Amino acid sequence: SQQGEEDPQALSIQEGENATMNCSYKTSINNLQWYRQNSGRGLVHLILIRSNEREKHSGRLRVTLDTSKKSSSLLITASRAADTASYFCATDSNTGNQFYFGTGTSLTVIP
Amino acid sequence: DGGITQSPKYLFRKEGQNVTLSCEQNLNHDAMYWYRQDPGQGLRLIYYSQIVNDFQKGDIAEGYSVSREKKESFPLTVTSAQKNPTAFYLCASSKGRGVGDTQYFGPGTRLTVL
Numbered sequence: 371s372q373q374g375e376e377d378p379q380a381l382s383i384q385e386g387e388n389a390t391m392n393c394s395y396k397t398s399i400n401n402l403q404w405y406r407q408n409s410g411r412g413l414v415h416l417i418l419i420r421s422n423e424r425e426k427h428s429g430r431l432r433v434t435l436d437t438s439k440k441s442s443s444l445l446i447t448a449s450r451a452a453d454t455a456s457y458f459c460a461t462d463s464n465t466g467n468q469f470y471f472g473t474g475t476s477l478t479v480i481p
Numbered sequence: 482d483g484g485i486t487q488s489p490k491y492l493f494r495k496e497g498q499n500v501t502l503s504c505e506q507n508l509n510h511d512a513m514y515w516y517r518q519d520p521g522q523g524l525r526l527i528y529y530s531q532i533v534n535d536f537q538k539g540d541i542a543e544g545y546s547v548s549r550e551k552k553e554s555f556p557l558t559v560t561s562a563q564k565n566p567t568a569f570y571l572c573a574s575s576k577g578r579g580v581g582d583t584q585y586f587g588p589g590t591r592l593t594v595l
Contacts, residue, residue, distance in 0.1 A: 403583065412485075412571055412586030413524075458523060460584075468539065469584070471516075471524040 374459045374472035382478040389446040391475040393459030394439075402435055403460045404444050407474070413458065416444075451481045484508040487572050487587035494559070494566070494594050502557045502590045504572035513555035514573040514584065517541060524571060530555055559592065567594045 374395040383389050393402070401420050405413040419426045419435045419442065426433045432445040446453055456474045485506045494500045506513065512531045516524040526539030530549040544563025549555055555574075559566045570590045575582035 410569075410589070410591075412588050413573075413584075414586070415583045418583060468526060468529075469514075470526075473523040474521075 374461055374470060376457070376459060376472045376475040378475060379473070380476045380478075382480065383449055385449060385451055385479055385481050387449055389449050389453070389477055389479070391444050391457055391477070393442045393444070393472055395442075395459075395461045395470075395472075396440065398437075399461045401462055402433075402442050404431075404433060404442075405458045405460060405471075407456045407458065409455070416457075446477075449477075449479045451479050453477060454479050485572060485574055485585055485587035487570075487590050489590060490588065492590055492592045494592065496594055497561045499558055499560050500592065502559070502570055502572075502592070504555045504557065504587060506553055506555075506574045506585075506587075508574060508576070508585065509552070510574035510576050510585070511552070512575045512577065512582070513549065514575075515539075515545070515547065515555070515557045516571045516573065518569045518571060518589075527557065527570075566592055568592060 374393045377392045403418045404416045406416055407413045417428045417433050419433050430447045435442045456476045458474045459472045462469050488503045514529040515527040518524050525541050527545050528536055528539055528547040530536035533549055533552050536547050536549050544560055546558045572587045573584040575584045
């Protein structure tokens with residue numbers, strides 16, 4: 371399966387700290403995306419990084435991509451209680467026509 | 482969630498009944514998708530449609546059916562053949578038909594089989 375896996379499964383930090391979560395995938399990709407899901411809600415797109423990019427920033431978010439290791443990381447700096455959510459990576463496949471979501475990291479930011 | 486609506490938010494079904502989940506988008510997106518999410522797990526693709534009157538099976542299509550008669554609508558029917566239908570169902574759409582386009586999600590429908 372192409373499905374990615376996030377690590378850790380759950381993460382609990384204090385407000386103001388940085389949160390890092392990782393995603394590993396199995397086959398070559400064109401793009402990797404990160405999404406956020408608040409409990410019981412739909413997913414919201416955060417950031418897309420293409421296979422020829424190594425790092426991308428958006429506000430307090432920093433995403434890296436290492437295609438040689440088939441892995442990506444999402445860093446949230448200066449976390450806030452409102453960042454509490456589940457975070458998913460999603461990958462396409464440069465040989466297929468589907469889009470695969472990982473199993474998610476559940477982030478809790480303690481005020 | 483803007484631009485994509487799903488109804489109802491909560492749905493209860495008796496075993497042996499078919500039930501249809503609604504998904505509508507006003508974003509003028511070509512592609513639409515249905516995912517299933519089980520507790521503590523990621524999303525699994527049920528069906529997707531890249532153009533009106535055409536749709537493709539995803540990884541877990543058995544026991545489900547869809548139609549795409551209009552660009553803005555992509556209803557999902559959970560049939561009695563689906564052995565374990567209790568789950569959270571998410572609909573999404575994307576502007577292009579390319580794999581990997583940003584997907585915009587609805588708020589979800591939580592289906593419970595009694």
